[in-house]
Amino acid sequence: MKLGARIFKTGIAITLALYLASWIGLPAPIFAGIAAIFAIQPSIYRSFLIIIDQVQANIIGAVIATVFGLIFGPSPIMIGLTAVIVITIMLKLKIEHTISIALVTVIAILESAGDDFLMFALIRTSTVILGVLSSFIVNLVFLPPKxxxxxxxxxxxxxxxxxxxxxxxxxxxxxxxxxxxxxxxxxxxxxxxxxxxxxxxxxxxxxxxxxxxxxxxxxxxxxxxxxxxxxxxxxxxxxxxxxxxxxxxxxxxxxxxxxxxxxxxxxxxxxxxxxxxxxxxxxxxxxxxxxxxxxxxxxxxxxxxxxxxxxxxxxxxxxxxxxxxxxxxxxxxxxxxxxxxxxxxxxxxxxxx
Structure with a gap:
């Protein structure tokens, strides 16, 4: 079995995302690592094209999850319902390649109810975006594809x-x-x-x-x-x-x-x-x-x-x-x-x- 550059870049992106999240002091840095997995792209050019869609999908998922969390409160049923709605919106916007990132954001926000839900949602959204940016940096700097x-x-x-x-x-x-x-x-x-x-x-x-x-x-x-x-x-x-x-x-x-x-x-x-x-x-x-x-x-x-x-x-x-x-x-x-x-x-x- 041959290990390609993308495999190594995924590992580097996860490590970078976890370190940055811990260094900044974000709670649950694991979500940054998960987001980094889905954000790795096979080429630098695709990274430029995809990062905007990924951030956009992250924001859409965060807004919908926050609204549903404030109205109905976090629960497994609401997470599933919110996921269905987010997937539908992603398909309508024709950015289905970003569904994974959006769902990570939804789960990160609705998996637990904090005392200040809005601040909790903002922190979790920032954590996911940090993972996306970490992957973008790795795509840009480490092991560029030949x-x-x-x-x-x-x-x-x-x-x-x-x-x-x-x-x-x-x-x-x-x-x-x-x-x-x-x-x-x-x-x-x-x-x-x-x-x-x-x-x-x-x-x-x-x-x-x-x-x-x-x-x-x-x-x-x-x-x-x-x-x-x-x-x-x-x-x-x-x-x-x-x-x-x-x-x-x-x-x-x-x-x-x-x-x-x-x-x-x-x-x-x-x-x-x-x-x-x-x-x-x-x-x-x-x-x-x-x-x-x-x-x-x-x-x-x-x-x-x-x-x-x-x-x-x-x-x-x-x-x-x-x-x-x-x-x-x-x-x-x-x-x-x-x-x-x-x-x-x-x-x-x-x-x-």
Whole structure:
């Protein structure tokens, strides 16, 4: 099990909230610690966006809890009823992500009746807000997330795993059920990769120069993910058409294997350029065009010699996947070349998480 930065930040935020509440002299500092748990966010930008909503939800919960406490008095039934009302208001205001903080405030105020209920409610509200602010400070200062590094690392890792399975699948060296399970895992990894991309996209740059560079990186990373998804689509077709490919003409099978071998080799070179390990190569273009022509000629030739329309359709299907994969690789290489040409100082990329 790997402990992420968010786990450590949660622990630091709880500790900070408890220490600050005790230092200020607030009673029941435990509520500050509880609030800190719910206020931790995965990125600095989200912390800026969320903190206003969290404070707003805290105030709404405090006002409603105070009113109900003054009118009906604190009791388990009133806590439950107040919680329902607060949740309804949060949903109406479309800030449902702050429901947890609001409910912490409600319980903190109504869990006990003090001599001066208004002052008691104010102190408890301040305690919860202190927990929220503690989390905000921790998000801002401690272990800021490196989503760019994580994005590149996961993109390369996922792509390499997909290419490994394509090579094995082309040579019919895979177990059908095992590959099916791994394809599902790869789908989940690609979904998580998209989420990491969105978190990286949310991060803000505060200088014009870095903003421009990041905008180009976003385009580059997006294309790298799209290309990996095209490779995954090719793998899924190879897996789904495993038996059908076996019955295709041998010449077409050999040509398809050569084409995909070249595309995987090309993709590997692009990935190495992507992380700045090698310089551009121009000698592979002619060879790539030759494989592309051979695959097209093989398809047309075997289509004329085959009477089975289903085989023709399957050949066209798998060839179309290879063609689309090639097009995405071409676009990715163009973007990398452009980026490395105009931003040579920003080409050094960390690939370790």
């Amino acid at each position: 989503y760019e590094t994580k994005l590149i690392h996961n993109t390369v890792e996922n792509t390499e795993e997909i290419m490994k399975w394509i090579r094995l699948s082309m040579r019919q060296s895979t177990e059908h059920s095992i590959l099916k399970e791994d394809i599902e895992k790869l789908k989940e990894k690609m979904i998580k990769l998209d989420q990491t991309y969105l978190l990286y996209k949310e991060e803000r740059s505060y200088f014009k120069k870095t903003t421009y560079v990041k905008s180009r990186k976003l385009v580059l990373f997006r294309q790298a993910i799209i290309t990996a998804n095209r490779a995954l689509d090719t793998l899924k077709k190879l897996h789904r058409l495993e038996n059908e490919i076996y019955h295709m003409p041998e010449e077409f099978q050999e040509t398809l294997t050569e084409e995909l071998d070249y595309l995987l080799y090309w993709h590997e070179l692009i990935l190495m350029r992507f992380v700045g390990k090698i310089k551009p190569h121009d000698d592979a273009d002619e060879e790539g065009i030759r494989y592309k022509r051979l695959l097209t000629k093989s398809f047309l030739k075997n289509q004329q010699n085959t009477d089975d329309e289903l085989i023709d359709y399957n050949m066209l299907n798998i060839m179309a996947s290879a063609v689309e994969y090639r097009e995405q690789l071409e676009h990715l290489e163009t973007l990398i070349t452009s980026f490395q040409t105009y931003h040579p100082k920003d080409c050094e990329i960390e690939t370790e998480e």
